[in-house]
Amino acid sequence: MTAETVDLRLTPQRRAVLxxxxxxxxxxxxxxxxxxxxxxQPGIGSATVYRTLGxxxxxxxxxxxxxxxxxxxxxxxxxxxxxxxxxxxxxxAADIHAPxxxxxxxxxxxxxxxxxxxxxxxxxxxxxxxxxxQAPSAP
Amino acid sequence: MTAETVDLRLTPQRRAVLxxxxxxxxxxxxxxxxxxxxxxQPGIGSATVYRTLGxxxxxxxxxxxxxxxxxxxxxxxxxxxxxxxxxxxxxxAADIHAPxxxxxxxxxxxxxxxxxxxxxxxxxxxxxxxxxxQAPSAP
DNA sequence: TGCCATACTGAGAACCGTTCTCAACACATC
DNA sequence: GATGTGTTGAGAACGGTTCTCAGTATGGCA
Numbered sequence: 530m531t532a533e534t535v536d537l538r539l540t541p542q543r544r545a546v547l548x549x550x551x552x553x554x555x556x557x558x559x560x561x562x563x564x565x566x567x568x569x570q571p572g573i574g575s576a577t578v579y580r581t582l583g584x585x586x587x588x589x590x591x592x593x594x595x596x597x598x599x600x601x602x603x604x605x606x607x608x609x610x611x612x613x614x615x616x617x618x619x620x621x622a623a624d625i626h627a628p629x630x631x632x633x634x635x636x637x638x639x640x641x642x643x644x645x646x647x648x649x650x651x652x653x654x655x656x657x658x659x660x661x662x663q664a665p666s667a668p
Numbered sequence: 669m670t671a672e673t674v675d676l677r678l679t680p681q682r683r684a685v686l687x688x689x690x691x692x693x694x695x696x697x698x699x700x701x702x703x704x705x706x707x708x709q710p711g712i713g714s715a716t717v718y719r720t721l722g723x724x725x726x727x728x729x730x731x732x733x734x735x736x737x738x739x740x741x742x743x744x745x746x747x748x749x750x751x752x753x754x755x756x757x758x759x760x761a762a763d764i765h766a767p768x769x770x771x772x773x774x775x776x777x778x779x780x781x782x783x784x785x786x787x788x789x790x791x792x793x794x795x796x797x798x799x800x801x802q803a804p805s806a807p
Numbered sequence: 808t809g810c811c812a813t814a815c816t817g818a819g820a821a822c823c824g825t826t827c828t829c830a831a832c833a834c835a836t837c
Numbered sequence: 838g839a840t841g842t843g844t845t846g847a848g849a850a851c852g853g854t855t856c857t858c859a860g861t862a863t864g865g866c867a
Contacts, residue, residue: 538863540815559775574817579854592846597734597788610809614780627776629865630769634791637766641753643793649736652773654782677834679844698824713846718825739854742825 539585545570546581550591550606556613556622558601596622596651612650618659625652684709685720689730689745695752707757710732722747735761735790751788755795756801764791 531633537543542604549556549565557565563578582604585591592605596615614623627650638646676682688704689696696704702717721743726731731744735754741775753762766789777785794802 538814540862542816560781572817574819575853576818576855577816580815583855593736594736595736597732599734602712613705614776614782617784618784623780625776625780627772633766635776637764637791638692638793640797641764642799643753643755643791645756646791646793648682648789648791650787651775652785652787654777654785657781660781678845679833681845711846712846714824715826715847716845719844722826 537588542570543581543584545573546578547590547606548585550585550604552583553606556594556603556605558603560601562604566616567570571623594622595617597653603660612652613650614654614657616651616659618655618663623656627652676727679707680721681705681712681716682720682753685710685717686724686729686745688722689743691757692745695733695742695744697742708725733761733788734794753791753793755798756792757794757798760795762795766791774802 545566546562548569549562551561553588554567559575559579561581562582562630563573563575566573566578567571582593584593586593586604589608590606592608594603594605594613599620602623605624609632611624612627614625629648629650634648638644684705685701687708687735691700692704696701698714698718699720701721702714704716705712706802721730721732725743727734729745731747733742733744733752734765735742735752738759742761744763750763750764753764754760768787768789773785774789
């Protein structure tokens, strides 16, 4: 099935949420998605946005990320296998590819007896902009 | 400093929270910690438990984990570098060591310009018990 | 075209985990 | 004992999310 062939009725509200998510590169929270969707669908309610995000995640059309220390979930329309990089200072979240060593997943499965293993890998650090702004200046 | 030398006054309430956390192997939520602490300190309030957990995390005496799809944070008194394994069916969380390939962190830092990188690695799968209970039985 | 069953919507209440506020208390120091 | 500081417990408040429900839109069918 193509990315368009969602297993749910594609109402204008749902299309708007999907469009906002696909246009976003900053891993918006549900509240941010709601905000952006309201610009094109002013009458939409927050329940609809939450419901739609949940459906999209369930249908594999979006990913939900819960990042340490952040109360609100973030959403990502990039459903390709990828990892995340999080700035501890400004909270920015970026996508990155940092595949695990070959065999690590199989090794973990063999050691633990778990089946159908997948993983989430999140890097934490200080982004270049925050490094620059926090660098100690000469006195 | 030793594990006992916490940078805060060690009141009976704080000791009880720390004891509960150290005795736990199941990554309890704050509510679960509260529940267990109340068995030994019946008068303790939830605010004290949340405050203490926050202090312990800030002091490096405990780790806070926020796991995808679970609204409540979980706590872990094992502050050694380790990863986690999460059962998608029963929600059990286990500790595991699955170190990243040498140089991956440096590679990510070099590629992205981020500094002071650390990471969280969480595996998802079906634990042996859930596998057994969900195995299709012959008709 | 009209009817029906079903799915979807928006508003707001409810819920849950967490944090805040504040008066009372405990403790160390003098 | 007086003082200052940090801690406590109760409960209110908060933010994010889900639930409820009446109204509406949609698709299938005759």
